[in-house]
Amino acid sequence: MPGPALVSVVLERLEINRESVLVIRNGTIVPADERLEDDDVIEIRPVISGGAFEDRAGREARRLLDDRSGRGGGVADQ
């Protein structure tokens, strides 16, 4: 991706939600208004973890989502 560009702009172009990642350059976090240069190498690190959640509401909601998306009642529990 060509620079210079603000971190926030890079994330927008990549359609990445800024709440779900950290942008790291040379081991240091860079804020959204930081300008990235053409030769900067950055890591866009996801911060969202799934974890081992387990509750009936989640199972049912997942089933609803699957139903709605036409995936045919793919219930999380086998």
Place this chain on the structure above:
Amino acid sequence: MKCVVCKGSAVIDVRRANANFCSEHFSKFCRDQTVRAIHEFQMAEPGDRLLVAVSGGKDSLAIWDILVGLGYEAEGLYVGLGIGEYSDNSGGYARRFADERGLKLIEVDLQGEYGYDIPTGSKAARRTPCSACGTSKRHIFDKAALDGGYDVLVTGHNLDDEAAVLFGNVLRWQTEYLARQMPVLPARNGFPKKVKPLVRLSERETAAYCIINGIDYVVDECPMSAGNRHLGYKDALNDIEVQSPGSKNEFYNGFLKRASQLFRDSVGATSEGSGDFLGRCERCGSPSETELCAFCRLVDRATGSPNESGGPTQPVTLLKRSEISRSDDRPPGGRTEVH
């Protein structure tokens, strides 16, 4: 971008707080939010012995680091789940963190102690990996906390975790779950006190805390959690958050302040989920509403031992809390049930 405190160069923007921070003051922000949660919900007292459930990920290592920094006597507990390379890596991060800081890390290996691992055990038991993992960890966490005489069991659940669970429960108006969704659960009926001191910090903030403070953590996701339904909830909430910073915090902490008591009042002490009326697992002595607790049933199915069929177990006579002591007259092996 300047730090809102010292006007030095900021490294992170925290839009929900309308603030930017340098490394030093962001770390202070994280500690302050943790202290506030601990005090607000009376999670721990000075002098308490804390057991931190550690996965090797950002949240559990961050809270362990913060608690030790705040002066708490906090030791770690790592459960080896046997999930191939992921478990090897995550265990390594947990051990390195403990070793580098001279902290005590208790390790429990699922295969070694109970004869199964999550990938094969969940399949044999016909449970989803996340379900088998959750049941296993809850049992082991509870047992380790009680056997070790710890005052409090700490987990690394953060604001995003709790907001996602709340979102799921609200979608289906699961009132009993809503009544129980609190960041602190008192010790009762053979369960240890459990707390979630990171509920005022998002996972973007706990990840940033780790990077800023040189805490290496396992970045890769558990391969068995792919497709986890809560990831969808988190994405949805983050879509709202980016449009309206502070929404996740308002949603969850607003629920705690203004709504959770209403659900607790409506569900009341008659709920089975209150834990006030539980029998005991006849094998391990854990609080349970059936002959065998959920964990012992899982072990049987996962290992093909006694109750391999996994058929329904008989309900046991339920006892009032006052009739159940926390004495040592139960067989060895621990105690559990969803807390």
